[in-house]
Amino acid sequence: MTDDDRVFKALADPTRRFLLDQLFARDGRTLTELESELEMSRFGVMKHLRLLEDAGLVVTRRSGREKLHFLNPVPIRLIHDRWTHKFRERQTSALADLKHQLEAKSWQRQKQSK
Amino acid sequence: MATAEAVKVTTQVYRVYIKASAQSVWEAITKPEWTERFGYGGRAEYDLRPGGVYRGHSSPEMCAGGAPPVAVDGEVIEVDPPRKLVQTWRMVMDPGMAAEGFTRLTYEIQEGKDGVSRLTVTHDLAGAPKLAAMVAGDLESMGAGGGWSWVLSDLKSVIETGRRMAEA
Numbered sequence: 001m002t003d004d005d006r007v008f009k010a011l012a013d014p015t016r017r018f019l020l021d022q023l024f025a026r027d028g029r030t031l032t033e034l035e036s037e038l039e040m041s042r043f044g045v046m047k048h049l050r051l052l053e054d055a056g057l058v059v060t061r062r063s064g065r066e067k068l069h070f071l072n073p074v075p076i077r078l079i080h081d082r083w084t085h086k087f088r089e090r091q092t093s094a095l096a097d098l099k100h101q102l103e104a105k106s107w108q109r110q111k112q113s114k
Numbered sequence: 115m116a117t118a119e120a121v122k123v124t125t126q127v128y129r130v131y132i133k134a135s136a137q138s139v140w141e142a143i144t145k146p147e148w149t150e151r152f153g154y155g156g157r158a159e160y161d162l163r164p165g166g167v168y169r170g171h172s173s174p175e176m177c178a179g180g181a182p183p184v185a186v187d188g189e190v191i192e193v194d195p196p197r198k199l200v201q202t203w204r205m206v207m208d209p210g211m212a213a214e215g216f217t218r219l220t221y222e223i224q225e226g227k228d229g230v231s232r233l234t235v236t237h238d239l240a241g242a243p244k245l246a247a248m249v250a251g252d253l254e255s256m257g258a259g260g261g262w263s264w265v266l267s268d269l270k271s272v273i274e275t276g277r278r279m280a281e282a
Contacts, residue, residue, distance in 0.1 A: 003131070028125055059127045059234065070127035073251075077263040078130075078270070081279045 003056070004082075007075045010055035015040070016048050020057060023071035030066050124242075126250060128235045130266040134273045136225035139233055140196030142273055143221055146171075152272040153265035156185055166190040168201050181207050188216060198222050203237070205245050214242035233269075235262055 001009070010016055015038065022037055023029060035045040049069065052058040056075045061068050132139055142148040146157035155173035160166065170186030177183065185207040192200035203219040205211040218238040225231045239246040247253060251261035259265070271279045 027127075056129060056131070059129045061125075061127060061236070070125070072127060072129050073263045074128050074130045074266050077260070077267045081267050081271075 003075065004079060006055040007057065007079060010051050010057055013048070013051075015044075016052055019045075019048060019052060020071055023058070023069060027070050028061075028063075028068040030068060034069065124238065124240045124246065126237045126239060126246065126262065128237075128262045128266055130233050130270050132231050132233060132270050132273050133229060134231055135229070136196040136223045136231045138273060139223050139231050140199075142269055143199065148272075152268040152278060154185070154259055160190065162190060162193045162195070162199075164191060164193065166193075168203075172207070176207075188219070191218075196223055205248070208244070208248075211242070211245045211248065214245055217242050217245060233266065235266065237262065 011020075018038070019034060022034060031042070031045065031049070034049070035042055038045055049058060053060065057072055059070045059072045061070065142152075144158060144160050144162065146159065149156065149158040149170075150173065154170075155175065157171045157173075159169040159171065161168075166189070168186075168188040168190055169184050172181040172183055172185045176185060185205065187204055187206055188202040190199070190201045192198060199221040201219050202216040204214075204216045217240070220234075220236040220238075222234045222236070223231055224234075237249055239249070248258050249261040251259075251263055254260045254264070268279050271277060
């Protein structure tokens with residue numbers, strides 16, 4: 001398996017995405033904190049965390065007696081950079097901005113016509 | 115659980131695997147001829163001994179945009195080439211971030227058997243919420259760059275291919 005395969009495989013599971021969402025909301029959590037958010041055995045959560053760590057999406061650090069889990073966004077960035085260049089990114093965001101502006105306008109018009 | 119909630123973790127951890135020796139990665143971080151080739155593109159100035167000065171100079175592009183000559187300053191705390199570098203780090207380019215004071219930054223490089231090195235960047239951002247947002251890449255749409263994940267992704271690209279991501 002390549003590094004990218006591991007990342008995609010890790011992201012393919014909703015429980016693992018949920019764990020990443022938890023770390024995105026608040027980074028540096030212990031296993032106990034993470035498993036309290038899930039209806040799953042400790043072993044299940046550990047298995048998911050191990051897969052996330054193997055994919056490089058989670059990095060653990062020791063802090064005293066605790067093992068803290070951190071979200072590492074670099075592998076996702078590497079995948080992102082593979083298919084989007086900065087130049088294209090600007091164009092895409094310009095198009096996204098235009099879409100938002102037009103939608104906001106049409107929404108205002110709808111409101112006024114009511 | 116209550117105590118865990120009360121203690122707000124303000125550390126950010128980033129990790130990237132680079133197909134290069136630990137020495138190459140060390141040089142890419144500490145030598146100006148390397149640091150000007152990736153990320154924000156400024157030349158780094160390091161006096162690599164405890165208490166030594168660190169200055170992250172603004173790139174010509176940043177200077178043209180009105181940035182001061184030094185964008186980041188700090189002090190070297192621990193040097194163990196090519197494995198570990200600990201330093202303080204303060205963004206002086208933005209007055210709001212400068213007012214948050216010095217943060218602590220740790221680079222750790224571990225060379226594997228297969229010629230792949232693991233670079234871990236740990237940024238302790240206690241008391242620096244503005245800087246934390248910037249290095250997390252939250253201000254990218256405002257032109258403040260993509261923070262550590264962007265810098266490290268670019269660093270990997272420059273070391274492995276000799277080119278920046280945007281040019282790849």
